[in-house]
Amino acid sequence: MAAEAATLFTWPDYxxxxxxLLLSAGIGFYYAFTGGKQKxxxxxxxxxxxxxxxxxxxxxxxxxxxxxxxxGLPGEIYSFGTVFLLSYIFKPIGVVxxxxxxxxxxxxxxxxxxxxxxxxxxxxxxxxxMLVTGLINWxxxxxxTIYGPALSISVVTGMNxxxxxxxxxxxxxxxxxxxxxxxxxxxxxxxxxxxxxxxxFIITYGSIQGGGFQEILEVNKLSGRMDILxxxxxxxxxxxxxxxxxxxxxxxxxxxxxxxxxxxxxxxxAIALKSxxxxxxxxxxxxxxTIMFGVLCxxxxxxxxxxxxxxxxxxxxxxxxxxxLYPLYVMQVFGHLPGLPGFVLSSVFCASLSTVSSVLNSxxxxxxxxxxxxxxxxxxxRSATMISKILSLLLGVVSVIxxxxxxxxxxxxxxxxLTFGGIFGGSMFATFTMGIFMPVINNRGAIIGYIVxxxxxxxxxxxxxxxxxxxxxxxxxxxxxxxxDADALSNLxxxxxxxxxxxxxxxxxxxxxxxYDISYLWVGAGGSLVTLIVAFVFSLILGKSDDKLIDRKxxxxxxxxxxxxxxxxxxxxxxxxxxxxQQRDTEKIDRTESMSSExxxxxxxxxxxxxxxxxxxxxxxxxxxTTSSTSHxxxxxxxxxxxxx
Numbered sequence: 001m002a003a004e005a006a007t008l009f010t011w012p013d014y015x016x017x018x019x020x021l022l023l024s025a026g027i028g029f030y031y032a033f034t035g036g037k038q039k040x041x042x043x044x045x046x047x048x049x050x051x052x053x054x055x056x057x058x059x060x061x062x063x064x065x066x067x068x069x070x071x072g073l074p075g076e077i078y079s080f081g082t083v084f085l086l087s088y089i090f091k092p093i094g095v096v097x098x099x100x101x102x103x104x105x106x107x108x109x110x111x112x113x114x115x116x117x118x119x120x121x122x123x124x125x126x127x128x129x130m131l132v133t134g135l136i137n138w139x140x141x142x143x144x145t146i147y148g149p150a151l152s153i154s155v156v157t158g159m160n161x162x163x164x165x166x167x168x169x170x171x172x173x174x175x176x177x178x179x180x181x182x183x184x185x186x187x188x189x190x191x192x193x194x195x196x197x198x199x200x201f202i203i204t205y206g207s208i209q210g211g212g213f214q215e216i217l218e219v220n221k222l223s224g225r226m227d228i229l230x231x232x233x234x235x236x237x238x239x240x241x242x243x244x245x246x247x248x249x250x251x252x253x254x255x256x257x258x259x260x261x262x263x264x265x266x267x268x269x270a271i272a273l274k275s276x277x278x279x280x281x282x283x284x285x286x287x288x289x290t291i292m293f294g295v296l297c298x299x300x301x302x303x304x305x306x307x308x309x310x311x312x313x314x315x316x317x318x319x320x321x322x323x324x325l326y327p328l329y330v331m332q333v334f335g336h337l338p339g340l341p342g343f344v345l346s347s348v349f350c351a352s353l354s355t356v357s358s359v360l361n362s363x364x365x366x367x368x369x370x371x372x373x374x375x376x377x378x379x380x381x382r383s384a385t386m387i388s389k390i391l392s393l394l395l396g397v398v399s400v401i402x403x404x405x406x407x408x409x410x411x412x413x414x415x416x417x418l419t420f421g422g423i424f425g426g427s428m429f430a431t432f433t434m435g436i437f438m439p440v441i442n443n444r445g446a447i448i449g450y451i452v453x454x455x456x457x458x459x460x461x462x463x464x465x466x467x468x469x470x471x472x473x474x475x476x477x478x479x480x481x482x483x484x485d486a487d488a489l490s491n492l493x494x495x496x497x498x499x500x501x502x503x504x505x506x507x508x509x510x511x512x513x514x515x516y517d518i519s520y521l522w523v524g525a526g527g528s529l530v531t532l533i534v535a536f537v538f539s540l541i542l543g544k545s546d547d548k549l550i551d552r553k554x555x556x557x558x559x560x561x562x563x564x565x566x567x568x569x570x571x572x573x574x575x576x577x578x579x580x581x582q583q584r585d586t587e588k589i590d591r592t593e594s595m596s597s598e599x600x601x602x603x604x605x606x607x608x609x610x611x612x613x614x615x616x617x618x619x620x621x622x623x624x625x626t627t628s629s630t631s632h633x634x635x636x637x638x639x640x641x642x643x644x645x
Contacts, residue, residue: 028175449535
C-alpha cells in the first residue's frame with residue numbers, strides 16, 4: 001500500500017514549485033519599482049493607507065492560517081477525530097469581537113504598533129516587556145512554520161531540508177524587504193488562492209477515488225473518527241480532557257480575538273485599509289473564511305485516512321509524524337504525474353511564506369516605531385524607510401538561524417503552534433482587555449500580572465512537552481502495507497473503533513504531574529485568568545490616590561454609552577475632561593474642609609458654592625466634551641502616521 005516508488009520529486013516538480021516561489025518574488029519586484037517605489041514609511045509599512053478590503057482579508061487569512069493548520073489539521077483529524085472542528089463554531093466569534101471591541105480603538109488612535117497603546121495605558125516598562133516577549137513569540141512561530149513544512153516535504157519527496165528552508169526564507173525575505181506591505185498583502189492573496197485550490201483539488205480527487213465522500217464518511221465513522229457526533233466525549237467539564245466543547249470554545253475565541261485584535265499584523269492591516277467600511281468587510285470575510293478553511297482541512301484529513309485505512313504510514317515507517325501525512329498522500333496519489341505534486345505541495349510553501357512575510361513586515365514596523373524612533377525622533381522619512389528594510393532583513397535572518405533549534409520542539413505543528421500562541425498570547429489578551437475595559441488596573445498591577453501570567457503559561461506549556469500527557473488515538477491498521485493486489489485489499493477489514501477502549505481518565509496522573517494533564521487548550525486561557533487576577537489584586541494593593549487619570553480615548557466607548565455598569569471608584573480613575581477634573585479637585589477640598597468646622601485663612605468652602613450635581617453626581621453623557629490639556633498624550637496620536645514614523 002505504501003508507494004515508496006512514487007515518493008520522490010522529479011525535475012518538473014522542482015520547476016513548478018520554483019515558478020510559484022518566483023511569482024511571489026515577482027510581486028515584490030513589481031511594487032519595488034512602481035508607485036512610490038517604497039521610499040516612504042507610509043507606503044512601505046502602511047501601503048499608503050489605501051488598500052482594498054479583498055487583498056487585506058486574504059492576507060489576514062493566509063497569515064493566520066499558516067502551515068500549522070494546512071499540515072497539522074489534517075493530521076489532527078486523522079489521529080484524534082473531528083471534535084476539533086467544533087472550535088470553528090467559536091473562532092468567527094473571536095474575529096467579530098476583535099472587530100467590534102478592539103480594532104476601532106487602535107484605528108481611532110492611529111497607532112501602527114499595538115505596543116504604543118500599552119505605553120499610553122500602562123507606561124514604558126510594560127510596553128518593552130510585552131514588545132520583547134511578543135517578538136520572541138512571533139519569531140518562534142515563524143520559525144515553526146518554516147521548519148515544519150520543510151521537514152515534512154523533505155522526508156516525503158527527498159528534497160534536501162535546507163534547500164526547502166532556504167527557498168522559503170529567502171523568497172519571503174526578498175519580496176518583504178523590497179516590496180513592503182503592498183507586496184506582502186498581494187503575495188498573501190496569491191498564496192491563499194493556491195492553498196485553497198490545492199486543498200479543494202485534493203479533496204475532490206480523493207473523494208472520487210474513495211468511492212464518494214459518503215463512503216469516506218462511513219469509513220471514518222466506523223473507525224470512531226466522526227466523534228463530533230458523540231456529545232458524551234466532549235461535553236465534559238474536566239480540563240484534562242483534550243478536547244471539550246468549553247475548551248475549544250474559550251480557546252477559539254481568545255486565540256482569534258488576540259490574533260485579529262491585538263497582534264501587530266492585524267492592526268497594521270487595519271490601518272492600511274481605506275475606510276472603516278472596508279475594515280468591517282475585510283474582517284467579516286475573515287470570519288467566514290476561517291470556518292471554510294477549517295472545514296476543508298478537516299475534510300482533507302478524512303480523505304487521507306480513508307486512503308490509508310489498511311496501511312497507516314506512521315506505523316509502517318513511511319513517515320514519522322502525522323504532519324507529514326498530507327505531503328505523503330499527494331505523492332502516493334499524484335507521484336506518477338510529473339509536476340502535479342510540485343504544484344499541489346507548493347501550497348504548503350505558500351502557507352509558510354504568508355506567515356513569515358507578515359511577521360517580518362509588522363516586526364519591522366514595531367521596531368522602528370517603538371525602538372528606533374524614540375532615540376532618533378527627527379530622522380528623515382527616507383532614512384526611516386531604509387531602516388525598516390534593514391530590520392525586515394535582520395528578522396528574517398534570525399528566523400532562519402532559529403530553524404537550527406526547531407527540531408527540538410517536537411510534537412505536532414498544530415498543537416505546538418497553539419501552545420506557542422497560548423504562552424504569551426493569553427497574558428497579552430488579558431492585559432489589553434483589562435486596559436480597555438477595566439480602569440481600575442494600574443501600571444504596577446499590570447506589570448506584575450503580565451509577568452506572573454506569562455510565567456505560569458510558559459511553565460505549563462513547556463512542562464507538557466517534557467511530561468507528555470496521554471492522548472487517545474483512534475485505531476489504525478498495517479495489514480495492507482505489503483499487499484499490492486486490489487482484490488486482496490478489498491478483502492481486508494477497515495479499522496473498527498471499540499468504545500471500551502475510550503478510557504482516557506484511567507491514564508490521568510496525580511500530584512504535580514496532574515497539572516501537565518491539563519489540555520493544551522487551557523494554557524492560554526489559564527494565563528489570561530492568572531494575569532487578570534494578579535493584576536487586579538496588585539492594582540488594589542499598590543494603587544495610589546494621586547495616580548494619573550486614564551484618558552477616556554484609551555477605554556472602550558461601551559463604558560460611556562450606558563450599556564456597561566462600572567463602579568463609581570472606577571469612574572473616578574478616568575479623565576473625562578474638565579468636569580471630572582473639577583469634580584475630583586472639589587471632592588479633595590471638600591474632604592479637607594470637612595475636618596474643620598470653620599474655614600481657615602479666609603478660604604471659602606468650595607463644596608458649598610459648587611453645583612451639587614457637578615460634585616456628587618457622575619453623568620457620563622455630560623463628559624463627552626474634553627479639553628486638549630487633559631488628553632494631550634492621546635491627541636498627539638492624531639497626527640499623520642507617516643510623520644510619526
